[in-house]
Amino acid sequence: MAYERAAPPSPAAAVPGALDRLGAALRAAAPALLAYAAVRATGLLVMSVWMAFAEESPRRFLNRRWDSLWYARIAEDGYGYTRFSAGRWHPDEAFFPLFPVLERAVTAVVPVSANGAGLLVGWTAALAAAWGIFAVATLLYRRMVGVVLVALWAAVPPAFVQSMAYTETLFTALAAWALFAVLTGRWWWAGALAVAAGLTRPSGVAVVAAVLVGGAVELLLRRSGAPRRRVLAAMAIAPLGWLGYVGYVSWRRSSPTGYFDVQAEWGNGFDGGVAFLRFVTGMLGTNPAHGLLILAALAALAALLVQCVRQRQPLPLLAYTAVLAVTALVGAGYFTSRPRLLMPAFALLLPLAVWLAGKPRAATAGAVAAAAVSSGVYGTWFLLYEGPP
Template identity: 30%
Template sequence: MSLLNPPRRDVRPATPAAERVAARAPWPEAADREVLWLYLLTRVGIWTTAYCTRWLFADDGKARYAGSFFSSWQRWDWWHYLHIAQSGYFPDGRGPWSAGWDNREAFFPGFPFLLRAVHAVVPSWPAAGALISFVAGGVAVLALGRIARSYAPRPERGGAAGSRAALFFLLSPCAVFLAAGYTEALFLAFALPAWLAARRQEWARAAVLVCLATTVRVSGLFLAAALAVHFLTTARAARAPGHWWRAPWLALPALPALLQSWYLHAHTGDWMAWKHAEERGWYRDFHTPWEAWQNTWHAAFGHAQSLGYALMCQAELLTMVVGLVLCGVLLRRRRWAEAVYIALSLWALGTSYWYTSLPRATLLWWPLWAGLAAWSLRRPRVTTAYLAVVAPFSTVVAVTFLSGRWAG
């Protein structure tokens, strides 16, 4: 049983041209409204969880007053983005050569620069970050719903596919990061519309959006590779004149990474300063996939780490298995471009000393959510099982993050 677009016996598999027509189909506004309604409801739920966490899990167990409204969200990577937004990458001449350096050059500038711009209007830094994620998350979930509708086995069930993809996505275990001042929501706000544009063979628009996504996360380069593969696999079926003349657009997404490397080199003398910062701060130096699996397994089950960290490592291992299965399904369905995107993500996160941030990365795997939606149309119990078994983990992860216990 495949997760994505199971074949029907009475029809031929969709051609790239048919996919292009499906991507352009004028979906009812009611379907978009349903997706946005789900998004708003889950925002209420996550902020209610944050409120309860401030009261139940105060940093001081004897506290009589809860933390400030945004205190639960000011965790971990948020401080890196905030410091870049406030003082840049190398304030007062400090850098990797300084004692106690925070390795902020590991983070791409898209989110911090937008944070600084929004802060010019919104005085509170955490409120500015939350606003960015709120608006970007809405754009992302709308685009995800439309992608899932274009993947639906039958067009008349497209609305249900979009709503289910949004539901699975918004109740996924790491959905809390869509509301945090992190990069996931902003990246998806560029990446998912880019993929919609690519399915319509609007290559210039897709390339510009992927370029913007790359300013936010290096994962944009993985999406650029998927875009190139999609361009090649649709070349034969493309009937638009001058298809190959649009190929130079595919190089545009590399520009932000090149500019970032040039900027960091100018200050550090290191063309790969962002990568070396990841190695120093997060043990992301290269190891073979089997070494990374072994090290993560030992951290998860070898009783060498604290219980909380060991549990996070168990989640990392499970997510790697899910990613490998997803990649295999995509290859079987001959969805080469999506398979390349997932494979590159797994390679980047699965070749460090141990796995880090794999569960968070699932938010960026749109084929997973579209695939689950398509599968649930054929097997209604998939939705029930997901809500009963998987969705509760989103509350566990949310409380873990909001209480300052997150470790991955």
């Protein structure tokens, strides 16, 4: 699927024309962006009220705990910090560089600390992600589906992370716009955004997979008529961000498996899901209610994946979702982080968004509002009592 290409504008009209198109696209996306802001504001309001009673500071949880501290430290001092905790060494090389680079850039022009810059980057990226998700859904279906999808993504249980100085919103923004570029035949953009996504999170391989699958489909079917060399170039450069950082860590460590050694030092790695299976079975024995909840979540994930296939979502979108789901579930540690790692897989919510968009507006709004409040309650409870997301 791709847009039809009009004749190129004259150089004198190119910039004003581009600005006009950007303004029109922003106006079209405004309902989705407002819905996103309203849902996340609801979650933050719930968090603020609850934490006020608990005599806690929401800001401390949003940008001064867990991963956000690691990113701020890298932004301020670069790589090279290692901490020993819980019987393991934790080197900062586990964290990909784009988010702290952006934090450092913000501190160079705005009088805020690296922690404050993390929130600015994360919240700005959240709006860009919402816009990109809306663009993909509108391309495939219609505007109302795009608005509902954005609202649902803002209200998923781990959505509280979208308000933190974490990389999820930046990664989702890059992934959504890369997918939009693939689906519309903008191959240079697709390749460049895949490079950026690969510099943001280990799961950048999912965006690379989308570009490679989309490029292969384009080369086989010639749907958009894009020049073959442009498609091949996008496919060639897409993995360079991820490979570049993994190669950098290997160079620092003087080992071809340097990055994976770093993950092992954190107690993480890829074991095909064996450790996760042991975690679930162990939970069923020690805390049956929690174990059954995990099984229900896995069943829902499987059902949504099946619905995405039955919905005939484009192959690049399916490839992105499938790779993201696999990388989120086959790791050997940090099991409470799995919902957060799955959150960028926004296409999983498309079947539900299509269904809700066909309901009366009042019913749709009520469902979204209930999800927003529930997300805020869950997120606050998790931060206060469960630990790092």
